[in-house]
Amino acid sequence: MPQEMLNKSSTPTARTRKKTRPWYRTAVQSFFFILVALISLNQILKEAGLAIPFLSEASLHAICPFGGVVSIYKFATVGTFVQKIHESSFILMFIAFMLAVLFGPVICGWVCPFGTFQEWVGKLGKKIFKKKYNQLIPNNFDKYLRFIRYIILLLVIYKTAATAKLMFQDVDPYYALFNFWSDEVSVTALIVLGVTILLSLFVERPWCKYACPYGAVLGIFNLFRVFKIRRNSSTCINCKACDRACPMNISVSTGAAVLNHQCISCMKCTSENTCPVEGTVELSIREGKNV
Amino acid sequence: MKLKSIHVAVITLVFIFGGIALTSLLGMWKTTNDKIPAKYKDGEFAGQYNPADIRGSYTFNDISNAFEIPIEDLGKAFGVEDPAKYASFQCKELESMYALLAAEGKEVGTGSVRYFVALYKGLPIEVEEDTYLPKTAVEILKAKAKLTEEQIKSIEKYSVALPEVSAAFSVSASSPENATADRIIKGSTTFKDLMDWGVKKEAIEKIINDKIPDPGKTIKDYSSAKGLEFSTLKEPLQKLVDTVKK
Numbered sequence: 001m002p003q004e005m006l007n008k009s010s011t012p013t014a015r016t017r018k019k020t021r022p023w024y025r026t027a028v029q030s031f032f033f034i035l036v037a038l039i040s041l042n043q044i045l046k047e048a049g050l051a052i053p054f055l056s057e058a059s060l061h062a063i064c065p066f067g068g069v070v071s072i073y074k075f076a077t078v079g080t081f082v083q084k085i086h087e088s089s090f091i092l093m094f095i096a097f098m099l100a101v102l103f104g105p106v107i108c109g110w111v112c113p114f115g116t117f118q119e120w121v122g123k124l125g126k127k128i129f130k131k132k133y134n135q136l137i138p139n140n141f142d143k144y145l146r147f148i149r150y151i152i153l154l155l156v157i158y159k160t161a162a163t164a165k166l167m168f169q170d171v172d173p174y175y176a177l178f179n180f181w182s183d184e185v186s187v188t189a190l191i192v193l194g195v196t197i198l199l200s201l202f203v204e205r206p207w208c209k210y211a212c213p214y215g216a217v218l219g220i221f222n223l224f225r226v227f228k229i230r231r232n233s234s235t236c237i238n239c240k241a242c243d244r245a246c247p248m249n250i251s252v253s254t255g256a257a258v259l260n261h262q263c264i265s266c267m268k269c270t271s272e273n274t275c276p277v278e279g280t281v282e283l284s285i286r287e288g289k290n291v
Numbered sequence: 292m293k294l295k296s297i298h299v300a301v302i303t304l305v306f307i308f309g310g311i312a313l314t315s316l317l318g319m320w321k322t323t324n325d326k327i328p329a330k331y332k333d334g335e336f337a338g339q340y341n342p343a344d345i346r347g348s349y350t351f352n353d354i355s356n357a358f359e360i361p362i363e364d365l366g367k368a369f370g371v372e373d374p375a376k377y378a379s380f381q382c383k384e385l386e387s388m389y390a391l392l393a394a395e396g397k398e399v400g401t402g403s404v405r406y407f408v409a410l411y412k413g414l415p416i417e418v419e420e421d422t423y424l425p426k427t428a429v430e431i432l433k434a435k436a437k438l439t440e441e442q443i444k445s446i447e448k449y450s451v452a453l454p455e456v457s458a459a460f461s462v463s464a465s466s467p468e469n470a471t472a473d474r475i476i477k478g479s480t481t482f483k484d485l486m487d488w489g490v491k492k493e494a495i496e497k498i499i500n501d502k503i504p505d506p507g508k509t510i511k512d513y514s515s516a517k518g519l520e521f522s523t524l525k526e527p528l529q530k531l532v533d534t535v536k537k
């Protein structure tokens with residue numbers, strides 16, 4: 001049924017309008033991508049005595065909040081951090097947790113440069129596969145694959161606690177992307193990066209969906225975050241535009257609030273972005289039934 | 292309450308940069324470890340951390356991180372009894388722990404840690420005559436490091452047994468002669484300490500051939516600032532201290 005008909009027949013009073021998509025998220029994502037790329041570049045420039053003024057000379061490990069997460073065990077038992085991790089990682093971990101309590105994994109959807117990078121590669125995938133893009137893996141199979149990241153999380157925490165070293169670096173495609181020139185990057189990490197790039201052409205954010213241990217941690221906050229993505233069923237016209245817009249393939253249209261552990265708080269499904277009916281899918285505090 | 296993406300954008304930026312600004316003001320924001328030794332500038336080992344630059348303030352955790360030596364090996368090698376203290380144990384603590392051995396001319400201190408790390412990692416280092424290793428350290432090195440026959444002979448010769456070490460430590464902690472035993476020039480000894488022990492300012496200045504720059508400065512730091520080995524000043528100054536004792 002054409003969309004206008006749906007609008008007219010199911011919600012005669014709902015106001016629909018043409019979308020002018022807000023650019024704030026793209027701006028924030030681009031800002032963090034450039035910032036992290038420059039900080040990484042600054043490491044080489046620093047060694048050549050040409051460091052960019054006013055820009056942090058920190059290593060990528062020092063500004064990665066996941067470093068704080070893997071350090072928790074060591075910090076709790078001996079009061080120190082694992083190799084290459086510093087106070088800054090711990091502070092960023094707390095900031096990310098505070099944001100996650102409020103909005104869920106905004107760090108994944110708005111800040112993480114590796115998520116942004118996958119989205120950018122995905123734009124090319126969308127051009128190639130059109131509507132089939134991000135719909136290639138059957139849901140029955142896919143929903144189980146989404147839990148692999150929790151297994152990876154447990155492995156990373158166990159390995160880091162046992163060795164007190166940053167074991168994840170050896171497979172981390174994010175570190176590999178921003179340091180591909182460095183001999184600190186392992187071949188395994190470069191292979192994982194290559195596979196992720198390739199998969200991003202078929203699936204949106206494959207690393208986030210199936211493998212990212214930090215996404216797994218932040219995903220848990222979706223269960224109890226304060227501001228949730230909520231759908232107003234009384235104005236909803238069941239066009240399923242929200243479902244189609246969701247990069248994480250969440251079925252937003254079937255419930256009153258998104259509690260799915262995979263939501264990255266990108267707000268693509270909202271009335272501000274995609275939903276054609278104003279005030280129907282929103283980020284809000286209001287109580288409702290869950291998806 | 293409903294939020295739009297502009298709100299999420301602003302709140303996210305405020306949390307991240309506000310959090311960084313606030314913790315920087317509170318002196319908590321640290322992106323580097325200031326306990327990182329200098330690297331060899333040239334030669335075969337260029338780019339690797341130089342154990343000679345390990346300072347007394349370095350903890351075993353700092354050393355373990357920089358040189359990738361298991362922290363248990365460091366703790367056991369130097370006779371730290373409680374494994375929970377391995378990570379936060381500072382090299383300079385060895386100097387007071389083994390103070391009486393130093394009085395016998397067998398120093399187990401930061402220099403010993405440097406020596407241990409260099410041998411463990413197969414890196415070059417120059418050690419002072421009176422630098423000793425605990426027997427436990429020697430055993431760990433023999434089991435885990437690639438040592439030449441000559442190095443094995445040397446570390447066996449310059450080793451002290453741990454029971455000796457513990458006894459010395461317990462004596463130093465309880466001996467009534469503590470006051471005298473404490474008057475040993477260590478890495479942390481300042482010019483002021485020497486003067487407090489009764490050494491005349493002029494006598495010190497005669498040995499260092501210079502005015503005392505700042506009484507609070509450690510003799511060790513002064514030596515490195517002047518490009519001298521610590522032992523070059525430590526030995527004659529210790530003799531001076533010993534004369535005062537008598």
Ligand code: SF4
Pocket residue numbers: 229245246247248249250252258262263264265266267268269270
């Ligand atoms: S589109 Fe909506 S449901 Fe899907 S990840 Fe983004 S915010 Fe979450």
